[in-house]
Amino acid sequence: MTTTAATSRRRLPTGTVTFLFTDVEGSTRLVQAAADRWPALLEAHDRLLREAITGSGGVVVKTEGDGFFAAFGSAVAAVAAATAIQRALIAHHWPEGFAPKVRIGVHTGLGLLGGDDYVGIDVHRAARITAAAHGGQVVLSEPTVALVERDLPDGVALRDLGRHRLKDLSQAESIYQLDIDGLETEFPELRTLDAVPNNLPLQVTSFVGRRAESARVRELLETSRVVTVTGTGGTGKTRLALQVGAEIGGRFRDGVFFVDLAPVHDADLVPSQVLRALGDSSSPGNRTPRDALLERIAEREVLLILDNFEQVIAAAPVVADLVAASPRSRFLVTSRGPLRIAAEHELPLEPMLLPDAPDPASLEGSDAVALFIDRAVAVRPDFRVTDDNAAAVSELVRGLDGLPLAIELVASRVRLLPVPEILARLDYASPGTGAVDLPERQRTIEGAIAWSHDLLDAPVQALFARLGVFAGGADLEQIEAVCGDVGVDILSGLAELVDQGLLRQVAAPGGRARFRTLHVIREVALVKLEASGTSTEVHRRHLEAYVAWADELVPHFMGEDRKVWLDRFDVDHDNVRTALDWAAVHGETDLALRLAASSWRFWQSRGHLQEGKSRLQTVVSLAGGEPASRAAALEALGGVYWWQGEIDRCVAPYREALAIQRELGDPAAIANAIYNAAIGEAVAANRTGDPDEGPPPDVVKGEVYALFDEGEAIYRRLGDENGLGNIVWGRGIAVSDLDDDVQRALDLFHESIDHYRRAGNEFGMGWGMFEVAIFSARLDDIDTSSDYLVQGLELFARHHDVSAIVLFLALASALANLSADEERGARLAGAARGLRNASGTNIVDHEITRIRGLALDELDPSRLDLQPLYREGMSMGLEEAVAYALGRDVSDVPGL
Structure with missing residues (x-):
């Protein structure tokens, strides 16, 4: 939606507020028919509505396409605006055949602000009341009628349309129509759930967000016989399916029916459960339930919602038979994984949209934040997103990966604590406890995950636990290195976890296969790994895998394709962090030294110098480790000091590294250490010298140039163009800092480019x-x-x-x-x-x-x-x- 300039928090009424929604009926058809005339038609429509709303004392909160959302401090004023809108639309001269027919819904309730927008159930109720109306019709809720029935505009009367279940799946509402003299007053039956047979269960909470997903499911059902919404437990698959069923059920002559398969564990019982949902006997005499179901549905036109199909996946052929038997019906399935039948179109349901930034304005477009606010307001009506808590709200929903169930569980804590305190105390493996009237699996994240986890064989459960060591996901190669001995084919095990919604396949640079768990699911996996008694072994294998992986990447960090390799490292940076943290705590000094030394060029190139310094200082302070590993980490630490401008501090680690390399005796390693030490000494000497006393002492210059001579000699014997480039580049720095010979330095830098180019x-x-x-x-x-x-x-x-x-x-x-x-x-x-x-x-x-x-x-x-x-x-x-x-x-x- 587009927020208008009039929606500053100071101008939006609060307390008892009357909400008015409008919508053009058949707007898609009208847009297509009007073609290039549509912008002018829409401009006239918008002007008429805005004048009527503001002229009656209302505030336009938002517009979306041709729809308006307005708020009024007075119900009487809102009804006056609705009347004025319909009269203005009729009075306006529209091109023949292009007069927009606008439906209007009005409801009075509690005006709660979340940022610069209204939140809470009453806003959703107003929108649902509008959706029930037809073009040209104005419908009102009972609370609004109670406030206006003795103070209606002239020429306006009320008509009681009875009680109706709106498409938010809540209890029945009394709906009234505004009859306006001179305008149409006879309309078809309201578009509510009562219009068709259904057994959709009542919902005690409003449907928040998921606008794009809901639209996509509806679109798919136009062309696909079976749509399976898949995803991790807690992503809101059931709620989405119910909402779609409520919104489009009226299109199906014989109704919309919900089949709860959660209590069913035997695939053979699925036909009986479907018959029961359709209102038929589940014991059909001498026929099998399957045959009776196929006969029952053959001539019907229904939308059948099959919920929680994952635990009866063996019944997928039953759905295929239903598709064949009832060509006019549609089947909406929710499952952790697909049915894999020919008529199926799978729609993976991702977690909710997260905010781009932590400020209140950026939170506004996030479904995850909208859900958090809605559920928080339900338990604490005075809850608001403010400048003080916006960052905490953003971090909270991000930490929960936008998982709706986790967000709802955490939001319940707003009753007791402010959001920053909730964030500080949050255990992501156990974010909260839901309402007691929810199914057991939906009361905690553990329950939602256990629902899928318990369907797995023991080896796949072990694979799930081990995957907890990976932070931010992993490539297939790393997973095989860490989890290859769990007793199951890794690809098969990963496929099962993906099908159960416990693992996601994600895009990775280079088109490689990569898998990750959501953060809250990973925390549960780590708990299970700890309980298995194999945590130490698995973490060490994870560390070893990433040491070997980093060693493989390092040689590519300087060449033509260095961006590709730096990007690959970036994708697994969280795994490197996790491995280094574990290594430092558990005394794995040598592996920690090696991994940190391999990482430093990435830290330098991609702007993580402060982190690199902290981690390298930690690992070089650890006891033990191979001398070569320590020398490499010391050189890395010196490099980080250099790039952070702490030239004086780089000298000591460079000197120590050179001493170690001389003892080890590898010529190439000695020459590299010489280069680092020489350039460090040269620059540090220049920075610490007093400019009034002239250049540094000749002894310093002599030592520096002697080091460069020694390094050059080694590299020439080795035929190492890259090493020679380093030496020549370093000489350029030295002659500049020690001799102030600018022209000689410039010549050396040109020469270094030639060496580097030959070395690639x-x-x-x-x-x-x-x-x-x-x-x-x-x-x-x-x-x-x-x-x-x-x-x-x-x-x-x-x-x-x-x-x-x-x-x-x-x-x-x-x-x-x-x-x-x-x-x-x-x-x-x-x-x-x-x-x-x-x-x-x-x-x-x-x-x-x-x-x-x-x-x-x-x-x-x-x-x-x-x-x-x-x-x-x-x-x-x-x-x-x-x-x-x-x-x-x-x-x-x-x-x-």
Whole structure:
């Protein structure tokens, strides 16, 4: 829906409020017939309705398509508005054949606000009353009639239409019609459940959200004989099916019938259960129930809802027979998995839509939040989403994965605690207890999951428990490594879990098969894993699997396809975190060192430097571990310090790593450690020296250059172009910092690019380009600097290397300022600062200040005229900032 400008919370009435809904009958047909004339027709319709509503003192809360939702502080005013709308529509001159027929429903109830919208049962009731009406008709609820019957507009009378069950499946309501002099007063029977035979059970709560899903089910039933709604326990399959049945049941001549299969465990009993739901005897004399059912339904036109089919899946052929026997009927099935019959169209029901951001405005469009608010208001009428609790509400529904049952269970706690306290205390494996009149399986998440879990064989139950160790899902390769000995074929076991709604197949980079459980289901799986006595063994296998996996990915983090490999790591980052956490607590030092060392380039490239520092500091503080593993982790820690601009701190781990590698004796490892140690010593010496005392002592320079000489000699013997690129790049930094030889440094950076290009190291090439751009600017060659800036930024944008992009944006800002384009410089400075703050990339201070006299990504506080532009830059996302720096649209930047 579109929220209008008139819906500020201050203007919406509260307390006793009268709600008015409108809808154009047959609007789809009208739109198609009107074609290009429809916009003008809709504009006239909207103007007439808005004038009538506001002219009667109402507030337009929302519009959706041709429908209006308005609120009034007075029931009399609402009835006056409804009367005015119908009279205005009749009086208006419409093109022949194109006069819209508008149905209107009016209901008075409690006006509860959730954010800037109304929530609660009375809003839903008003909408359902409207849905029962016909075009040109105005219908009112009994509470509204009680307030207006002695104060009706002139020429208006009330007509009692009797009691009707609305399409919200609640108890019967008394409905009245407004008879307006001069307008049509005779209409067909109301579109309510009473219009057709049905046995749909009453529901004590309103149907919230799922508008798209409901529409999709209705659409599928137009063309498919069998629609099976599948999904995890607690996703709301039954409630959706009932709502669809209530809304379209009137289309079926012989009615809509609900068959509850929850109590049935024997597939042979399904025909008897269906006969009972249809109102027939389940003991049909000498015929079998199956034969009697097929005969009974053959000539009928019904919508049959078969609920909880998963535990009687062997009865799927019965449904196939029903399809063949009753060609005019439709069958709506809910199940954890599909029936796998020819006529079936499966519709997986995903968890509810989650909010994009934690602010109140962003929560408004989320079905998950709407459900939480509705159920919270039911137990605490004064509940509101405010600036103080919006973030907690967002985090809560996200932590519950948008699972409706979990949300409803947690919402019941609002009666006792504010949302932030609920969030702090929440156990995701046991989020709450539902109402006592719910089925046992729906009173807790454990109950909903147990309903599926208990249908599984023991080996598949063991597989389910083991899958709990995976955070955020896993590829088939990792699942086989961790769960391969549970006594069942892994693919078959996964298929069973998917069919029971306990596991989901999700998209993964590269089109690989990937599976994940919802967060709340994973928590239950972990509880079962702990109870099995195999938790330690399974967690260690998970750790080993991801150590081996990370070792496989690391060699690809520098090459042409590095984005592909970084993306793969990103997908499993939560698994790496989980494995490192477990390793640190359980003393698995060597595996922890190896995994953290393999992860650091990902942390650096994708803006997780603060996390990387924390994790590497933790693992190097652990006792034990192989010397080679410790050296690798120390080099990684030194690298993180470097990128965070803590140059002084990188020297000690680099020195220790070099000492270890010399003892181990691997030439390539020694040369790499030499490169790190030499560059760390060079830059740290320059940063700690007093500028007034001249360059650092010759002894420091001698040690640094001796290290570079030694490393170069090793790499030349090995024929290692990448290593030579590192050495040459490092020399460039050293001659700049220790000798202030800008031209020599520039020549070395050009040379490093050649080495990196021959080695296929795009990461190194990009950094060579960055330094060429920096040092060209220092020599006042702005054209060359700009050319290399573009080349390097394009390269790293394609890699989605966040840390690199931060530096290039800061450089772009500096070059804009050198070119006297202060506005562009301010925006780019803000963009660099925003992404720098998010990623922790503080090496930018050291690198860009090589261009003397430029204030990098800070802004002169006195330049108030540039402050808005700086803030504008800070609000840019990565893609937008890169495109702006390159002067292009986002769609024109490869990789974005």
